[in-house]
């Protein structure tokens with residue numbers, strides 16, 4: 001266990017309870033700032049669980065979910081891949097000797113300078129969901145490996161990512177395959193994200209089936225190098241949740257895919273939700289009445305100075 005006070009790290013024995021760690025820190029340091037307790041072992045267990053239960057799907061940690069250097073260092077050492085959304089995230093991950101082929105630039109809306117940086121660093125796998133992005137990549141990185149992101153929202157999810165990202169998975173996806181070919185770019189595969197967290201497990205099988213269908217179409221249109229399915233994130237990460245049901249469902253959905261197809265994922269919350277506990281300093285309380293009802297307001301300090 002480590003308690004992270006932004007700039008300072010203290011290490012505690014694994015047997016010590018989170019509440020005892022919080023009390024120790026508050027008692028010994030007159031602590032008024034918020035801090036995290038990070039269970040490093042929990043991140044390692046999550047990674048082992050993934051590679052044991054869903055061995056064909058290579059996880060690429062979604063850095064945006066929690067870019068804490070400790071998380072990146074551990075996952076880099078465990079040989080995980082990374083989903084980076086910006087130049088800054090690529091820089092952060094590459095500090096720890098992560099090779100370019102372990103990184104997917106999984107943001108369908110990239111700044112030109114970030115695309116140029118990816119090119120400089122040889123990070124060639126990148127997602128797109130629009131014609132404009134394909135044209136941009138043609139200008140700045142024509143050797144990139146294109147991954148077309150389709151919409152595949154779960155029927156039940158808190159954060160519905162299809163509103164922001166992904167093309168419609170029939171006509172629009174085929175139009176983007178056609179444009180990729182016409183621009184002389186290389187189509188590498190298809191990706192989706194079911195939303196976060198995913199409340200409808202079948203969304204994963206739906207997404208995998210759609211990608212399988214699109215790969216077949218792309219091959220008949222002449223894309224020889226299409227070979228990747230990226231099943232995104234949306235996996236639960238809370239303490240006590242287990243991914244057995246989801247793992248079985250995904251393993252079933254991919255079992256008869258051609259072995260030449262590489263399958264990856266972009267879990268974020270899965271890796272870090274149960275590992276991080278935020279301790280905040282509740283310094284003040286206000287009582288007031290609204291429409292005759294007592295309201296309590298609590299003021300907390302979670303920021304560094």
Ligand SMILES: Cc1ncc(COP(=O)(O)O)c(C=O)c1O
Pocket residue numbers: 062065083106107161193195196197232233234235266267268269270
């Ligand atoms: C492209 C992409 N991949 C992966 C993730 C991580 O999702 P989750 O934390 O649900 O696994 C996100 C989250 O917003 C995302 O936008």
